Amino acid sequence: MKPLRIGLAGLGTVGVGVIKLLRAHAEELSARGGRPVEVVAVSARSRDRDRGISLDGLRWHDDPVSLAQDTEIDVAVELIGGSEGPARLMVEAALGRGIPVVTANKALVALHGSALARLAADNNTTLLFEAAVAGGIPAIKLVREGLAAERLDRVGGILNGTCNYILTEMRTSGRDFSDVLAEAQEKGYAEAEPSTDVDGWDAAHKLAILAGIAFNPIRFESLPVEGIRNVTAADLRFATELGYRIKLLGLARQHEGKALEAWVRPCMVPVVAPIAGVEGVFNAVTTSGPFSGPITISGRGAGEGPTASAVVADLIDLARGASLPVWGVGAVSDAVECGSLADVESAFYIRLDVADRSGTMADLTSVLRDHDVSVHFVSQHEAASGRAYVALVTHGVAESAVREAAKGLAALPAVNGEPLVLKIEDSLR
Structure with missing residues (x-):
């Protein structure tokens, strides 16, 4: 059976981990993918650096774009990192000539995923990125x-x-x-x-x-x-x-x-x-x-082993003949704006560093009342001499209201510094 030939750019921790894993589990991976999976060409910034593995027999490319254009590879693996520069140029070159790409580059996919998905679709290929999210967890x-x-x-x-x-x-x-x-x-x-x-x-x-x-x-x-x-x-x-x-x-x-x-x-x-x-x-x-x-x-969620494992899982999918759409759907959608959080309602935690003196709590509750923020719970811990940490938990309220209330609290003479406001995410129970 003809092997799946890999061109790998980036010989840092993860890149070396991928080569180690492919070599250590070669027999099992061949059985699972239906064909051998082999790195045949590599690219990195330094040819002479000791990486603890042998690169004998592998073709060396000083330029990752040259690696992507190597006609003797079936898949390009990008482990350089960064949303621009060599990483992006390499991925675009590989997709542009119709060969699939596997990457662990979260920034590249997050910032340029829509354009890369369209390039992949136009050239009847795919971009896989299991390793870009949560390391060895199969999140994608x-x-x-x-x-x-x-x-x-x-x-x-x-x-x-x-x-x-x-x-x-x-x-x-x-x-x-x-x-x-x-x-x-x-x-x-x-x-x-x-x-x-x-x-x-x-x-x-x-x-x-x-x-x-x-x-x-x-x-x-x-x-x-x-x-x-x-x-x-x-x-x-x-x-x-x-x-x-x-x-x-x-x-x-x-x-x-x-x-x-x-x-x-x-x-x-x-x-x-x-x-x-x-x-x-x-x-x-x-x-x-x-x-x-x-x-x-x-x-x-990170490290040589978990991330390398996720990269190789994508390679096994390609060895099996999988050709998934980049975003999981055939049509490539344009990116959309995230909605405003101003009207999203939630309970909130507000922590303040306040002067520990008479009247402070009345001042705090007055500001909250003026912004229609209702308090469910109050707690106080000692801070430095003459000061205290006060924690307030609100009832459900629009985020815009609690943010405006926090500004009002920060302006009080008794309050030191900016209040900390944390959303209470009860939906995850």
């Missing part, structure tokens, strides 16, 4: 294939292991964000420049992909994104007291007759929800539909 297969008969109303979850690790450690140790972030960087869970993770952009790329499959490709710039830098150890103590966990969530919902609701932000999740028990560096993907009901799957 769940939404695009396992739930193909369903009309989902929700998709998303815990989509960044770095943030989940930081929030877990803050809760269990009582330490603040900066201290735990430094530890995460020492352990290799966070990058030296961590903004892509902790400011929510990594999760946003993944959510955009899941929403594109479940509902419709979205204009990435319209997706509201908020990270975890402002969450404190005090917030995690309040959350435990209230029966919640704080998780960075990315969720997309489609309500009948309304624009797509999608966002990334830290939220309060009921401790009884399946997703609340997903701790440390683990990711979780949750869906819900009228026939399938709620589904939550979890696992390691």
Whole structure:
């Protein structure tokens, strides 16, 4: 049987992991795919670097676009990363000549998925990207294939292991964000420049992909994104007291007759929800539909092994002859804007650092009353001398109202700094 010949660009951790996996499990993969799967050509920035594996017998291309144009490959695997530059040029070159592409590049798919889907359709080929979302968790297969008969109303979850690790450690140790972030960087869970993770952009790329499959490709710039830098150890103590966990969530919902609701932000999740028990560096993907009901799957969302496993799963699909539409539907849709969150109703958590003196609570409740924000629960913890942390939990209210109320609270002389506002996501119970 003729092998499926792979041209692989990017020999970092994941690229080397793919080659190791293909070699270690060659017999099983050949049986499962119906033919051998072999890397025959590679491209990377440095030819001389020791990567701990032999590249003997593989054709070397200094330019990934040249690799994509190699007539002796059947599939191009892009593991370079980045939404522009060599990665995008390589993928476009491969799809343009009609050969399928497998990628782990979440930013590329999130920002340019619609254009790449159209290019693939025009050239009768496909783009597969299981490894772009949640590492070894079969998130794409769940939404695009396992739930193909369903009309989902929700998709998303815990989509960044770095943030989940930081929030877990803050809760269990009582330490603040900066201290735990430094530890995460020492352990290799966070990058030296961590903004892509902790400011929510990594999760946003993944959510955009899941929403594109479940509902419709979205204009990435319209997706509201908020990270975890402002969450404190005090917030995690309040959350435990209230029966919640704080998780960075990315969720997309489609309500009948309304624009797509999608966002990334830290939220309060009921401790009884399946997703609340997903701790440390683990990711979780949750869906819900009228026939399938709620589904939550979890696992390691990054790393050499899980990501390489997801890349090779796509290669096995191609070896079997699968040719899936990029977004799971034959027609290529234009990207849509995410809807405004102003009128979305929810309960909210508001945490304030206030002067611990007579009259402060009356001032707070006056501002909330002026913005029609009704309070369900109040709690107070001591802060620095003469100050206190106050946590308020509202009844259901439009997001625009609670945001305006937060501005009014911040303007009070007794309030120090900006209030933290977290959505309470009771729908995940």
